[in-house]
Amino acid sequence: MLNQLPRELLMEQVNNGLILLVIGMGTVFLFLTLLVFTTKFMSGIITRYFPEKISVAPARKAPAPSSGKAQGNEIAAAIAAAVARSRR
Amino acid sequence: MLNQLPRELLMEQVNNGLILLVIGMGTVFLFLTLLVFTTKFMSGIITRYFPEKISVAPARKAPAPSSGKAQGNEIAAAIAAAVARSRR
Amino acid sequence: MLNQLPRELLMEQVNNGLILLVIGMGTVFLFLTLLVFTTKFMSGIITRYFPEKISVAPARKAPAPSSGKAQGNEIAAAIAAAVARSRR
Amino acid sequence: MIGEAFGQLWATTGLVGFLAAGGWGNALMIIVGFVLLYLAIAKGFEPLLLVTIGFGCILANIPFAYIAGIDPTSTHGGEGFIKLLYDMGIETGLFPILIFMGVGAMTDFGPLIANPKTLLLGAAAQVGIFAALIGALLLSFIPGINFDLHAAGSIGIIGGADGPTAIYVTSRLAPDLLGSIAVAAYSYMALVPIIQPPIMRALTTKHERLIKMEQLRPVSKLEKIIFPISVLTVCAILLPSATPLVGALMFGNLAKECGVVNRLSDTMQNALMNIVTIFLGLSVGSKMEAEKFLNLNTLGILALGLIAFALGTATGVLIAKLMNVLDKHHPVNPLIGSAGVSAVPMAARVSSKVGQEANPQNFLLMHAMGPNVAGVLGSAVAAGVLLAVVPYMEELVNGVRPALQFLG
Amino acid sequence: MIGEAFGQLWATTGLVGFLAAGGWGNALMIIVGFVLLYLAIAKGFEPLLLVTIGFGCILANIPFAYIAGIDPTSTHGGEGFIKLLYDMGIETGLFPILIFMGVGAMTDFGPLIANPKTLLLGAAAQVGIFAALIGALLLSFIPGINFDLHAAGSIGIIGGADGPTAIYVTSRLAPDLLGSIAVAAYSYMALVPIIQPPIMRALTTKHERLIKMEQLRPVSKLEKIIFPISVLTVCAILLPSATPLVGALMFGNLAKECGVVNRLSDTMQNALMNIVTIFLGLSVGSKMEAEKFLNLNTLGILALGLIAFALGTATGVLIAKLMNVLDKHHPVNPLIGSAGVSAVPMAARVSSKVGQEANPQNFLLMHAMGPNVAGVLGSAVAAGVLLAVVPYMEELVNGVRPALQFLG
Amino acid sequence: MIGEAFGQLWATTGLVGFLAAGGWGNALMIIVGFVLLYLAIAKGFEPLLLVTIGFGCILANIPFAYIAGIDPTSTHGGEGFIKLLYDMGIETGLFPILIFMGVGAMTDFGPLIANPKTLLLGAAAQVGIFAALIGALLLSFIPGINFDLHAAGSIGIIGGADGPTAIYVTSRLAPDLLGSIAVAAYSYMALVPIIQPPIMRALTTKHERLIKMEQLRPVSKLEKIIFPISVLTVCAILLPSATPLVGALMFGNLAKECGVVNRLSDTMQNALMNIVTIFLGLSVGSKMEAEKFLNLNTLGILALGLIAFALGTATGVLIAKLMNVLDKHHPVNPLIGSAGVSAVPMAARVSSKVGQEANPQNFLLMHAMGPNVAGVLGSAVAAGVLLAVVPYMEELVNGVRPALQFLG
Ligand code: NA
């Protein structure tokens, strides 16, 4: 009742799987290592030659899907501030 | 000039229509009656065993497609309240 | 190396192009001239027989895609006004 | 040569097209399109649908533009943009389903859960559907009017007073009638404030119209979450052919009530629903082509649709009266029975308005929302029966329906 | 075996692809894509389109990725995602139509209704279209440049200065030129502030640039509602081949002005337009494949596009001067004539800016909006003529256009 | 006759369907769908996906409804609406690509740019992918479990902990396993707060968990604009098969960071993403049909997915420890290594939470975001390798995969 693939096919598959492990992890590390260098290189060039007005890195953390809400909160904060000022 | 379907077909159609009336209204009533009972049963179970924090039923009436607007109004209300308080 | 269309075809094409110039500009002018008259006619009828509450023409200039923003600003203005009033 | 080219351009002007054989029909349908725009804009009749349907009708009837057809002179494709939209969403049935998701995400079943017996009012009002169906079959004895069972089922569904359901069923059973049926459905839904009140007044006494109903109990969040699931379960067990419609409705409603996928329910109600409404309206309007619209059948459809609405209204009111006879402890104002035809939320507002004519302090709106949304379910169930039984009762011959076969 | 697998992976790297025969072309086009991104981001040139077109160009030119093509090694389907988008919306012509709906929903025809004779300025500026068309046919006498009538019509439409119209016409007449024509159209639209002012100054006297125009009368809501309907009617009667474009524009405009379907017009302007812009930009950019882009034809297209813009600008100004000669009671500042090329709203702003150089108190912006939106109509009409007459004048042989036939 | 019609209706009820041969499987899968809804709504497990997948599963398993299949009794088309959505976006691979655009438009690569060496942590965690792949091949020695290389690659990608990547790869390599793989991927992503902490604690000393990292330097706007372009360039040169995924991600990110097409990036994140999420969730859920889901293979997939997650977590932590050995000047808290599995942003939050157990003043969240988004890139790269090499290693015979061929 329980089907089974032929044994040679299974062996060959495992062999292929090991090859994939080597090639795959090799490519992943090669790719991301390369990216480490290009990113460092890019940052070096930019901070040296194009030192723009720098903004703090982790400003926008999570995406704000309900931007309306967020905006409402900002406005609420503005109200609070304005009212506080007006009380003085 | 004015075409006409054959008479036997017309008669058979009316016969089928009457069958549809019976079966159709039967199914509609059966279905919705069943729903009356399942809904009562569900409400019974929930109000007995899971008596959550209850919210007023007809809270959200019509859909508010222009939620931005509504939100603006809420904020306006908040302003009014804040300003009123600050005046005192 | 550089291909070339046959000369007769090229000549015929230019001939067709000239025809298109005449027909095309003719149609464009005919169409838009007709539109001048229909628009004047329409405006005449409407201002005479349906003199609605008139709104200033160039009210909505550019589309405001980020209406949320705009709304925020309006609210901000409202806050400013309210606070200003409350200060007195 | 320039003369030839000019002749070619002239031969494809709309002027020539309108004056050619059959062109007057297109001109007439364009005027019908303008009338729909007028009703939508000036009178406020279901504008979201009638503006788009009206414009689709106009565009589809412009000669030589092939906006809702295939340009025969084109070498590649040549399908007009409304034909593309039609094939994408009406032919496949996708658009009404997506609209139903949005409807579900906008519907509050709270009043229905608080008073489940109003479900029966939503059932009663579906009598209009089957009465109009039989009416259509009887009308076919008149020479020049020819409806087979597929057509009659689609016409009946106008009485469901629910646009997407009508479009879904018609696109499945009798797509050639889509234009007239959709227009009839939306027009009568817009006319509910005119059609229903006289019937409601005629069938109720002043005393009945004054009945005050008990205040609806509050419904918990959990009940609102379980409700769509239990409706879907009942539908899956009883009537699978209704599950595409009921399933989409309940998916939207669950997305709204569960509270954890608000960004999805928001999109269903707004961006997605609006996009689909534009595409659906134009597509449906494009089925108002002169050849298929200007005949006695269309007149018959308009008459039957009206009958269906009136009958559904009457049955809803009468069953409400019957409920009062059977259960005297929980009185039901029979005016809310008429809301069972669907036509959300117009019919519920009409119940409320007629009730306030009798007593301005009697607020029936929330009570009428129960049968109102029940009517949507009832129509979907009736649609399921039609979709399951009609093709079995009347099999197509060579893929063509009898009425088209015999008259072809 | 591991060596074989590694070899397989290596053989499909981009490095190998770029170094293979023809690979330098892909690399060059990717650089062109980067340049477009630079112009869009750093210089602000039509960013909505040039960012998406630029990115589409880059993705389409990556070797062995087949993002805008079909993967030959795939067993099922294997179509890249940009090819799917292209087939869905450009091949069918749907995307430019939907963009036009959004444009209509964003356009205020008020200034045009207040001063209808500015429609003629929008007509005049279309001379650029036909001049470039003839120019393309003349250029074809040069060996290595080969434009047939279909191609010439598509090139001419660059002079319409209206992106969706250019894409719609080109996708119908000469889809193989879509990449270069769209890029030329949007680039020149972005360059309007550089191209137009010298021409405007050269053709006007200081005195003319100082002309003050009468204030525009207020336009009623009803006029704004009737206007799109009357334009559509004229178009249906005169030129059905332009109705897909004009109809979509007027549908969007009516949805905006009628005031009863605001949620639809809002969606047309935002969600729907943005989605279509993303898909359209990527698809158009994907037509900048090296093989089809890197040839003398592209240079010819860029040159002719510039000529078309310049000529349209000039004619618009000159006709405005002519109008002043014919009607001395209602003076027209000829600087607003240049806005007739379309390029909304950039060209109108340029008119205003050049006018304020002469007199900072002279506000021409609203006056220029009339010819500006008239230019959109004018281009759509010219497009209609091309679509109706070109395929008739030059029939395809075996479904292939002459220039491709003879050179194949 | 009425009996016949009633019999027909009865024969197509769900009740009959569930009681027919194989019907219990559908009933069971519907219960699985309810469980997914419960986990999503009551437990908050990845609700955007599990609500839609769960509902899709329920709808697809209703007998005789054919919502995810083709109605055999239908005369024209008869495709259910979820089948239409599946063919539109999963079969073609379009939906995961569009989701990736939205993810890109929501991702801040700032922390990664500030500390690029965390890219290596994102690389390390991909070991889980290939380990699970080999595990799947080994499991196939057990009778009743049969995975060929295509299936094993798809199972491995669960370890990528990235939903769209898993769906994209599986739809390309082994579409019949889509249901179980997507459910496993999203379930384990939701379970990350339960799966990861014990592994993280077991592999680190208290001392290591207390390591404070240097504050991240600010990153300029220009760096954030150039970053997506440089990633795409590296990907185009090294691994074109990964460019559909990486390109879409970087397109979205560039749209967000460049600042000139905010309306497009806004639409990618919201309207477009939400629409596609609805369609994708329903489609993926519809692949949980009883026949294809209820077998030993599914159990194997669930077990292997867990192993992949655990192994990826472990390798990430261990490589972080190795980095501390190699470079003592810039200490890395090994707890951020586990974030390299992707599962954005859950895994980064887990790193932060476990870190604060050791020292409540140690804020690791931003530091963990670097490896977290690096994990997305790493998974996409691993996906690229699988897509490029697997079809070459194991060619289909008659378009059918070995496991299906031999067992058919
Ligand atoms: Na109904």
Ligand code: NA
């Ligand atoms: Na123009």
Ligand code: NA
């Ligand atoms: Na990952």
